[in-house]
Amino acid sequence: MTEANESRADESRAPASPRRVLVSGASRGLGRAVAQAFAAGGDRVAVHYGSRPEEARQTLGSLAGSGHVLVGGDLADPAGAAAVVDTAVEGLGGVDVLVNNAAVNIRHPLPETGYDEWVAVWQRHVAVNLLGTAHLSHLVARRMIDQQTGGRIVNVGSRGAFRGEPDHPAYGATKAAVHALGQSLAVSLAPYDIGVASVAPGFFATERVAPRLEGAEGDAIRAQSPFGRVATPQEIAEAVVWLASPAAEWASGTILDLNGASYLRT
Known part of the structure; x- marks a missing residue:
């Protein structure tokens, strides 16, 4: 390694806190855990919500440190997405890290779903x-x-992009597309020192899925992993924070499996 390259490597790993971080879909669940993890490291966070303002305020109130902001907006609307970024930039003074966590996951198995509902x-x-x-x-x-x-962009994908989601096929397909988008952007944005990576979690415990973890279904879900459990949102959040760190520049373009060996890709 040349002296210039050594200097660049050292700079790429230098601490850059407090960073300005926009986390989409941060009102609860994984988004809340991600926002909390960045704030715990000294970063300032824009907490985005789509339809749960009260829960988003709870996330905001739970963050360590100061200088965090609340940002509402419908990401399904291109103008809404632009307004979210404008508000986050105004509140934080810029953006150094984007975590694309917001997503919908509506059950729609093909044999049980009418065509109009399927399309919608x-x-x-x-x-x-x-x-x-x-x-x-x-x-x-x-x-x-x-x-x-x-800067850094970290996308939250899914194990379902690889193994399939028979009851949620649109979710699996769009998460596969998110993985592909991240890899395309990793190549496109590297000349600007912007790293892009994705995580692909398996099942993890949140408020939304708590009922599924009860009884026989819960036992079956936990048995998917040889560890005999599901992940916590904090475990996924720690990986997101690492991928957004200066030390993770060489991980740009990766899709990091976080599924407790419940699904092994080849």
Whole structure:
């Protein structure tokens, strides 16, 4: 390694806190855990919500430190996505890290779903999970380029993108698309010192899925992993924080499996 490259590597790992972090879909669950993890590290966080303002305020109130902001907006609407970024930038003074966590996951197994419902569910998944992620990524990456400070984008994908989701096919398909989007952007944005990576979690415990973890279904879900349990949101959040760190530049383009060996890709 040359002296210049050594200097660059050292700089890429230098602490850059407090960073300015936008977390989409942060009103509860994984988004809340991600916001809390960044705040615990000294970063300032824009907590985005789509339809749960009270829960988002609870997330905001739970964050360590100060300088955090609340940002509401419908990411299915391109204008709404632009307003979210504008508000976050105004509140934080810029954006250094984007975590694309917002998503919908509506049950719609094909044998039980009528065509009109099928179309509506697919349109909603594409609008939020894929296009919302794409639009936020464009808007934030352009800000990062203009700032000339580099940055990180971390997408929350899913194990379901690889193993299939028979009861939630639009969810699995849009998460696969999010993974592909992240890899395309990793190549496109590297010259601007912007790293892009994705996590692909398996089942993890949140308020939304708590009823499924009861009884026989819960036992079956936990048995998917040889560890005999599901993940916590905090475990996923720690991986997201690492992928957004200066030390993770060389992980740009990766899709990090976080499923407790419940599904092994080849």
